[in-house]
Amino acid sequence: MKTNTILLASRPQGEPTAAQFQFEIREVPAPKAGEVLLKTRYVSVDPYMRGRMSAAKSYVAPFEVGQPIAGGVVAEVVESQAESLPVGSIVVGNLPWQEYSVAPAASLNHVPADQAPISYFLGLLGMPGLTAYFGLLDICQPKPGETVVVSGAAGAVGMVVGQLAKIKGARVIGTAGSDEKVAYLKQLGFDEAINYKTADVAQALAAAAPNGVDCYFDNVGGVITDAVYDLLNKHARIALCGQISTYNNTEAPVGPRPEGKLLKTSTRLQGFIVSDYLPQWPAGVKQLTEWYGQGKLQFEETITEGFEQIPAAFLGLFKGDNTGKAIVKVA
Amino acid sequence: MKTNTILLASRPQGEPTAAQFQFEIREVPAPKAGEVLLKTRYVSVDPYMRGRMSAAKSYVAPFEVGQPIAGGVVAEVVESQAESLPVGSIVVGNLPWQEYSVAPAASLNHVPADQAPISYFLGLLGMPGLTAYFGLLDICQPKPGETVVVSGAAGAVGMVVGQLAKIKGARVIGTAGSDEKVAYLKQLGFDEAINYKTADVAQALAAAAPNGVDCYFDNVGGVITDAVYDLLNKHARIALCGQISTYNNTEAPVGPRPEGKLLKTSTRLQGFIVSDYLPQWPAGVKQLTEWYGQGKLQFEETITEGFEQIPAAFLGLFKGDNTGKAIVKVA
Structure with missing residues (x-):
């Protein structure tokens, strides 16, 4: 045929x-x-x-x-x-x-x-949901009361990250690119949401994270990430999942060097792709499906x-x- | 008095x-x-x-x-x-x-x-030796046959890192700032040593690491680190220990953004200070003293x-x- x-x-x-x-x-x-x-x-x-x-x-x-x-x-x-x-x-x-x-x-x-x-x-129950699941729970490992920032929070991965962080008892801040997305994140239970296209991102993040940032789940990179680096707490954890702000660059992107900031705070940064966790996928799908069934996750x-x-x-x-x-x- | x-x-x-x-x-x-x-x-x-x-x-x-x-x-x-x-x-x-x-x-x-x-x-048996010990053995965890790069290799920390990596069976490449230091590193057992002041660092590192880089112990930062980022293997580990190339900067240092490279390779980067390992210091000193006593470590x-x-x-x-x-x- x-x-x-x-x-x-x-x-x-x-x-x-x-x-x-x-x-x-x-x-x-x-x-x-x-x-x-x-x-x-x-x-x-x-x-x-x-x-x-x-x-x-x-x-x-x-x-x-x-x-x-x-x-x-x-x-x-x-x-x-x-x-x-x-x-x-x-x-x-x-x-x-x-x-x-x-x-x-x-x-x-x-x-x-x-x-x-x-x-x-x-x-939710496929690649993006699993990406959120392993990146947040295995790499970031948020503890109750800690502050989690998610960039690209209204995307398929980011919206799951934020909800998982809430399940774990963290305070969650998301960045997104429109007021509609920001409103949607608030509806989903994000504590704070920032429109990075209209806000001064560094100022808005600092105001939203008065106790600093313990976990950062990065889908975007660029200036949002630069701003988060300045707010890291000691022993912060960063799950490096995506860099959509740079994917269409024709020249290598340049920015403030992050190493000094990661060093001072003993931060751990882990690049990953969901296939790194292939053997654990069935367990991840099972847990996500269970939370979805219990009404704890929206999509x-x-x-x-x-x-x-x-x-x-x-x-x-x-x-x-x-x-x-x-x-x-x-x- | x-x-x-x-x-x-x-x-x-x-x-x-x-x-x-x-x-x-x-x-x-x-x-x-x-x-x-x-x-x-x-x-x-x-x-x-x-x-x-x-x-x-x-x-x-x-x-x-x-x-x-x-x-x-x-x-x-x-x-x-x-x-x-x-x-x-x-x-x-x-x-x-x-x-x-x-x-x-x-x-x-x-x-x-x-x-x-x-x-x-x-x-060797104090802060620098312990810095090398925990950064290499806990963060980098080199396996036999893997390639380890150490910047500032002729410094107090770097020279111990290189020798510990050899004890663990890795191939070791060091960078240093003079021909005398390079000669000394060869004497210590480094497989390759590069004078970053006279060599094209990116070319020299690529030539010295034909199988890519699995572990990087960074004391220096800047252009040496940029060059290593381009050689990382999948699941590389970076111990971020020092950034001496930037300590005297009066403006925030700028460079190529590393996140894309760390992401593609699922690299883990961990900033640290030796005091993060305070409870394990006595065990570290004991092991270093033992290896020194057995003639496995020079200083x-x-x-x-x-x-x-x-x-x-x-x-x-x-x-x-x-x-x-x-x-x-x-x-």
């Missing part, structure tokens, strides 16, 4: 544009033994994909020009050559941006569709409709269009 | 000069119950003291203008009101820059003078003679005058 697919047309210089994407009709082979034919239901668009569009070595291999872009996808089994995944099963996996695709059953995870909306397995999605809207939804990430998880509903 | 003493005359702007120091004759009180009168034998001069000369909050309280400068001192008990420290005992402690002083016995550590030269308790001192030479010896630290521990022999 045929499927619509989205290829990487060219590598971006600086901020990606629609020119990076090319639609093409491709052939999908029939599933062989152990494989399933999948109909794409939801496609995840994530900031980390910007890195894969460049040729530079990073923590995941680059996309190839002329080949389909791939990422997190929730799909439905429409034809099965694998006993473990009968027709109608919902799965999540790393799959190409296609309306239909074929994959080995062993490369997919079954989605328990009775426990949450199936798109949540690309968000928000910005859902764009239509396969052909995937590039636009991706490009919107760098304009701050999304609150919570940016997702495309394909079918 | 009277003693010569060295006061902080004024706070330095940028690099300290002789103008910061003032000699004065002061009265030493007779020791009270539990106290001892001490004759200073060796005075330690250390880069971290530059920080204490500024008023800015740091990991140790600033020195007061008009008051004696204080630091690591090895001294001999010449009058005792404390049973635990009879006359003739050798002790090490945090004491003022004075020829004689009085201190509570409880604030001093007894020096086992039969196990090593007594000045080593300001170096080097640059000894300046005469109480009045203390300021010059301190100022020499920022000119790279010392190989190994800079120390002043007072008596």
Whole structure:
């Protein structure tokens, strides 16, 4: 059968544009033994994909020009050559941006569709939720009464970080890029939320954290991070998760050197990617699902409709269009 | 009785000069119950003291203008009101820059003078040796065959770091500021040593670390550190111990932002000061003394003679005058 697919047309210089994407009709082979034919239901668009569009070595291999872009996808089994995944099963996996695709059953995870909306397995109960879970609970390890700052707090990862920090009894400060997002964070239970586009970030953070900062979960980098470094308490912990403010830079970003500040405060900073915690994923999903079931975690999605809207939804990430998880509903 | 003493005359702007120091004759009180009168034998001069000369909050309280400068001192008990420290005992402690002083016995550590030269308790078996010990073994945790880079490798801390890394079976690369120091590091067993003043540091480090860098023990900061960041392997560990290249800056230092590089490699960076490990000091001294006794650790001192030479010896630290521990022999 045929499927619509989205290829990487060219590598971006600086901020990606629609020119990076090319639609093409491709052939999908029939599933062989152990494989399933999948109909794409939801496609995840994530900031980390910007890195894969460049040729530079990073923590995941680059996309190839002329080949389909791939990422997190929730799909439905429409034809099965694998006993473990009968027709109608919902799965999540790393799959190409296609309306239909074929994959080995062993490369997919079954989605328990009775426990949450199936798109949540690309968000709260998927890669972003697990990123928040391990980065906050394993690296930052907030204690009751400590102050936690989260940048990119209204994104899919950040909003979970803040809620987990509240579960752990910490005081939580988030930064985000619009007044609507700030209002939403307050609604979610953040103690303080700062619009970094309109506030003097350094002043606002200092005012919001009168006792200093014990934990920092960084999705953004740049001037927000510079400001947090000046507020660190002794033995602070930093989970370095993303640097979206610099992903589209064409030259190496420059800023105040942080080492002196990290040294004086005996701060620990840990770069990480959620795959560092692969063996602990099932335990993480179990705990997140439990807290969600108990009403302790809320989640928000910005859902764009239509396969052909995937590039636009991706490009919107760098304009701050999304609150919570940016997702495309394909079918 | 009277003693010569060295006061902080004024706070330095940028690099300290002789103008910061003032000699004065002061009265030493007779020791009270539990106290001892001490004759200073060796005075330690250390880069971290530059920080204490500024008023800015740091990991140790600033020195007061008009008051004696204080630091690591090895001294001999010449009058005792404390049973635990009879006359003739050798002790090490945090004491003022004075020829004689009085201190509570409880604030001093007894020096086992039969196990090593007594000045080593300001170096290999004192604060610098323990700094190397905990920073390398607790934070960096080098594994056999891994590559360890040490900046300021010919300093009191760095030379111990390199030897400990060799004991642990790692490949060790050191940077230092003269050809003599480089030759000395080779003699100590460093696999590679780089004169950062004459080499292209980034090129030389890349050539010396063809398999990348797993551990970095940083005493220096600045461009050496920038170059190491570009060579980090996945799951690298950085012990952030000192930033001597920036201590005399009058403006906040600026450089390439490191976060993206630390993120891509899931690197852990830990700022620390040896006092973070206070409860483990006795175990550290015991292990270092054992390795020294077995001939596994060498140590080097640059000894300046005469109480009045203390300021010059301190100022020499920022000119790279010392190989190994800079120390002043007072008596």
